[in-house]
Amino acid sequence: MNAIIKNLLISAFVLALIAPPAFSAEGSILIKNGTILTVTKGVMVKGDILVINGVIKQIGENIPAPEGIKVIDASGKYVIPGLIDSHTHIALAGTNEGSEAITPEADVGEVVNADDVSILTALSGGVTMVHTMHGSANPIGGPNVVLKMKWGKPSEELIVHEALRTLKFALGENVKQSSRTITVGGPPPRYPQTRMGTNAIIRREMLKARVYMEEWGRYNKLKASKTPPKNLLPPRKDLRMEVLSDLLRGKIVARCHDYQATEALEFMGLAKEFGFKVQALEHAWEAYKIADELAAAKVGISVFADSWAYKMEAAEGIAYDAGYCAKKGVLVSINSDSGERIRRLFNEAGKSMKYGGLTENEALSLITINPAIQLGVEKIVGSLEVGKQGDIAIFNEHPMSAYTRCEMTIIEGDIYFDRAEYLKDREEAYKKAQAPKKGGRP
Amino acid sequence: MTKRMFLVCVIMGLTAGWISAQAQPAKVIAIRGAKIIPVVGDDIEGGTIIIKDGKIEAVGKDVAIPSGAEIVEAKGLCAYPGMIDGYSFLGLQEISGVSATVDNRETGRINPQVRAIEALRYDSMHIPIARSNGITAALVAPTGGLISGQSTLIKLDGWTNREMVIKSQAAMQIEFPGIRGGRGGFGGMGRGGAVTADATRLIAELKELFKNARYYQKRKEFAAKNPAAAQPEFQETLEFILPVVRGELTVMISVHSDKDIKAAIQFVKDENLKAVFFGVEQGWKVADDLKKSNIPVIISSLYDMPPVWDDGYDSLFRNPGVLNKAGVKIAFSSVSASVAKDLPYHAAKAAAFGLDKKEALKAVTIYPAEIFGVDKIMGSLEKGKAANIVLSDGDILETRTNIKKVYIDGQETDMSNRYLELLEKFKKRG
Numbered sequence: 001m002n003a004i005i006k007n008l009l010i011s012a013f014v015l016a017l018i019a020p021p022a023f024s025a026e027g028s029i030l031i032k033n034g035t036i037l038t039v040t041k042g043v044m045v046k047g048d049i050l051v052i053n054g055v056i057k058q059i060g061e062n063i064p065a066p067e068g069i070k071v072i073d074a075s076g077k078y079v080i081p082g083l084i085d086s087h088t089h090i091a092l093a094g095t096n097e098g099s100e101a102i103t104p105e106a107d108v109g110e111v112v113n114a115d116d117v118s119i120l121t122a123l124s125g126g127v128t129m130v131h132t133m134h135g136s137a138n139p140i141g142g143p144n145v146v147l148k149m150k151w152g153k154p155s156e157e158l159i160v161h162e163a164l165r166t167l168k169f170a171l172g173e174n175v176k177q178s179s180r181t182i183t184v185g186g187p188p189p190r191y192p193q194t195r196m197g198t199n200a201i202i203r204r205e206m207l208k209a210r211v212y213m214e215e216w217g218r219y220n221k222l223k224a225s226k227t228p229p230k231n232l233l234p235p236r237k238d239l240r241m242e243v244l245s246d247l248l249r250g251k252i253v254a255r256c257h258d259y260q261a262t263e264a265l266e267f268m269g270l271a272k273e274f275g276f277k278v279q280a281l282e283h284a285w286e287a288y289k290i291a292d293e294l295a296a297a298k299v300g301i302s303v304f305a306d307s308w309a310y311k312m313e314a315a316e317g318i319a320y321d322a323g324y325c326a327k328k329g330v331l332v333s334i335n336s337d338s339g340e341r342i343r344r345l346f347n348e349a350g351k352s353m354k355y356g357g358l359t360e361n362e363a364l365s366l367i368t369i370n371p372a373i374q375l376g377v378e379k380i381v382g383s384l385e386v387g388k389q390g391d392i393a394i395f396n397e398h399p400m401s402a403y404t405r406c407e408m409t410i411i412e413g414d415i416y417f418d419r420a421e422y423l424k425d426r427e428e429a430y431k432k433a434q435a436p437k438k439g440g441r442p
Numbered sequence: 443m444t445k446r447m448f449l450v451c452v453i454m455g456l457t458a459g460w461i462s463a464q465a466q467p468a469k470v471i472a473i474r475g476a477k478i479i480p481v482v483g484d485d486i487e488g489g490t491i492i493i494k495d496g497k498i499e500a501v502g503k504d505v506a507i508p509s510g511a512e513i514v515e516a517k518g519l520c521a522y523p524g525m526i527d528g529y530s531f532l533g534l535q536e537i538s539g540v541s542a543t544v545d546n547r548e549t550g551r552i553n554p555q556v557r558a559i560e561a562l563r564y565d566s567m568h569i570p571i572a573r574s575n576g577i578t579a580a581l582v583a584p585t586g587g588l589i590s591g592q593s594t595l596i597k598l599d600g601w602t603n604r605e606m607v608i609k610s611q612a613a614m615q616i617e618f619p620g621i622r623g624g625r626g627g628f629g630g631m632g633r634g635g636a637v638t639a640d641a642t643r644l645i646a647e648l649k650e651l652f653k654n655a656r657y658y659q660k661r662k663e664f665a666a667k668n669p670a671a672a673q674p675e676f677q678e679t680l681e682f683i684l685p686v687v688r689g690e691l692t693v694m695i696s697v698h699s700d701k702d703i704k705a706a707i708q709f710v711k712d713e714n715l716k717a718v719f720f721g722v723e724q725g726w727k728v729a730d731d732l733k734k735s736n737i738p739v740i741i742s743s744l745y746d747m748p749p750v751w752d753d754g755y756d757s758l759f760r761n762p763g764v765l766n767k768a769g770v771k772i773a774f775s776s777v778s779a780s781v782a783k784d785l786p787y788h789a790a791k792a793a794a795f796g797l798d799k800k801e802a803l804k805a806v807t808i809y810p811a812e813i814f815g816v817d818k819i820m821g822s823l824e825k826g827k828a829a830n831i832v833l834s835d836g837d838i839l840e841t842r843t844n845i846k847k848v849y850i851d852g853q854e855t856d857m858s859n860r861y862l863e864l865l866e867k868f869k870k871r872g
Contacts, residue, residue, distance in 0.1 A: 117751060124755045179539065289868045309568070309780040311539035318861040340747050343755075347787060350841040355861070402790035402841045403799070426754060 034074030082128025098137030323356010524578025
């Protein structure tokens with residue numbers, strides 16, 4: 001053996017002996033003795049999870065603790081994947097660009113507000129990831145963004161780049177501006193004011209996008225040709241059409257706010273007509289009426305558990321919607337759509353056991369693996385599996401029990417919410433406030 | 443239809459009516475084998491409940507079943523008293539965003555004359571949904587303004603609004619401003635400024651009104667005794683405040699911040715009112731004052747954010763437990779029509795944050811009954827009380843528990859509801 005190589009090997013061996021542990025304290029954690037609900041790989045009654053550098057390294061019994069790692073005792077508690085909310089509007093500095101009916105250039109990903117306390121609220125309910133969306137004020141809203149609830153980190157670090165790019169569409173009463181009062185001297189009614197108009201305007205934009213793509217195609221082809229025409233001019237760049245072109249190319253998927261069965265079917269018809277993908281329908285309060293069509297078209301739904309009857313189009317939204325559709329083979333997630341409901345998302349998912357007859361694990365899937373699939377991040381989150389990111393929540397009782405409480409929320413191996421720590425801080429702050437003040441003037 | 447067929451139908455109809463009328467009196471039902479959770483007293487494994495004339499005739503382990511009783515086998519089920527919602531909009535609100543279907547908010551600020559019972563939509567689609575989740579009675583309250591009107595206590599069964607009445611005028615609803623001024627944003631909180639709740643000015647306004655009402659009363663009494671004296675000019679507002687100042691009608695005061703709660707306690711004392719508080723989100727800060735005042739509390743919906751972030755993320759959740767430990771009588775409420783069915787989950791949520799589980803159950807059964815002064819007739823499974831009984835396959839406060847049967851005044855209620863009707867309709871697609 002070459003002497004140089006030999007020396008190198010020896011020094012590598014020595015280095016390995018004196019080297020610090022092969023993980024950073026940040027992003028590494030060992031959770032011990034919890035009941036692990038993996039969601040996709042069954043339940044482990046007394047197990048450990050080892051997260052190294054943000055990724056789940058091992059799940060099993062009696063995992064030895066690497067030296068210097070943070071260890072959490074989860075005895076008697078439930079360890080579950082971090083919850084995922086498939087439809088929210090939190091952590092944004094703006095929700096609706098409702099001034100016009102068509103605004104696909106208005107990207108909420110550009111106005112992420114990492115200081116929104118809703119992030120803390122989400123964490124206190126075990127939520128680690130959200131799909132935060134453009135509002136429903138217009139037929140074509142804008143792109144949405146997927147965020148991790150990394151409280152304290154800058155906006156850019158919250159964004160999950162692995163997620164599918166999604167574009168918000170909306171139908172029905174909000175788009176029709178049904179609850180808006182037209183006043184004398186005020187702004188005139190905005191087109192569309194009917195469901196007919198809503199479908200028509202989306203079709204119009206798709207036809208426009210087709211022409212736009214064809215024109216760019218023609219230009220690029222000519223430009224690349226051996227003898228491009230001397231007077232060749234590129235078509236005008238249109239930011240709206242750019243986004244819609246990506247939709248038609250399959251680079252972006254549609255997430256469409258809808259309530260009624262008819263508008264849902266017609267939107268799915270548009271998708272077929274123009275060849276874009278509807279990843280999920282939002283709210284979809286009449287999905288149970290068209291469950292077979294949804295399952296056949298592989299269109300998922302992201303719905304409330306039972307918040308209904310707040311407007312006319314929500315008057316037939318039954319609590320069985322989620323469970324019934326799930327049993328029919330539709331990919332269902334339960335969403336909060338709220339900075340308040342987000343902290344009891346697990347309670348909402350639990351209702352599908354009573355209304356719809358789902359099992360505990362199926363109910364838990366509605367807020368873990370199912371929304372992960374809807375967001376295209378099922379390879380990195382949504383269940384507890386080796387190789388996935390260490391996004392974990394710990395609950396004191398089964399997360400589908402009404403009596404449960406989130407104790408800890410972990411993202412990529414880092415603790416972002418710790419109830420015990422929170423209570424300790426509160427106790428200290430209280431003591432400090434009660435203590436007689438020293439010095440100061442009487 | 444021929445004349446003869448018509449006649450046959452009429453006779454059949456009359457006979458059917460006669461037969462059912464004959465079958466009705468002295469119906470005795472025996473619910474057998476259930477785990478009975480009477481709420482007051484110990485649980486009874488494998489117990490029996492006898493229902494006669496709509497009332498509970500007997501409850502216990504070894505209760506003889508009268509011959510001829512209709513037997514309901516309830517082995518494996520739990521029997522609970524029906525739950526009571528401490529504050530709801532049931533029957534006053536169908537589709538909250540469609541004003542044509544909303545009757546819980548009168549215009550103006552001072553409306554003691556309006557009565558919830560007079561607008562109660564007895565066939566609201568929300569009532570059977572709440573009922574089939576084990577809720578058998580509810581306070582239905584008007585809201586808005588300073589004096590919102592008179593709430594009503596109803597049972598969740600009946601073919602007319604008046605058939606549903608337990609107490610047609612349960613309380614005069616008074617509302618102090620919420621701490622909600624401090625919040626804003628899209629379902630969020632904390633974007634707004636400081637806490638705005640301050641009831642001082644409103645209390646002064648109420649005191650003035652009450653003083654005028656008392657004076658109005660005196661003038662009326664004087665006129666009644668002295669034929670020569672003219673009656674005071676009729677004043678609607680004062681007229682309908684009279685039962686309150688006379689201490690005949692309870693006031694339910696919607697009050698939220700610690701400061702306002704203290705002010706409201708003093709107000710109740712000064713005016714010598716019969717009072718219940720509603721909301722009381724910062725009650726945990728003044729639990730001892732509340733205890734001393736003996737004023738019971740209807741906890742507002744827990745589906746809300748802490749009024750101020752400094753109260754702690756879990757302040758609403760732990761508030762009921764703190765109040766209960768301090769000895770304040772509490773009851774839960776849905777503050778809803780469309781999700782009034784969630785009443786038990788508010789109680790369970792509080793139990794997750796420190797309220798004793800048994801106390802949580804009491805706070806949806808016997809405590810609201812006591813607060814509304816109907817504990818002699820409902821709120822627990824005890825001899826002599828109305829047979830408001832819920833049979834379930836588990837803990838009634840758990841989300842997954844299925845409710846199998848609900849009895850109100852001894853009558854088995856219809857478990858169908860809007861959810862199931864629509865589900866069944868579309869299941870037919872196959």
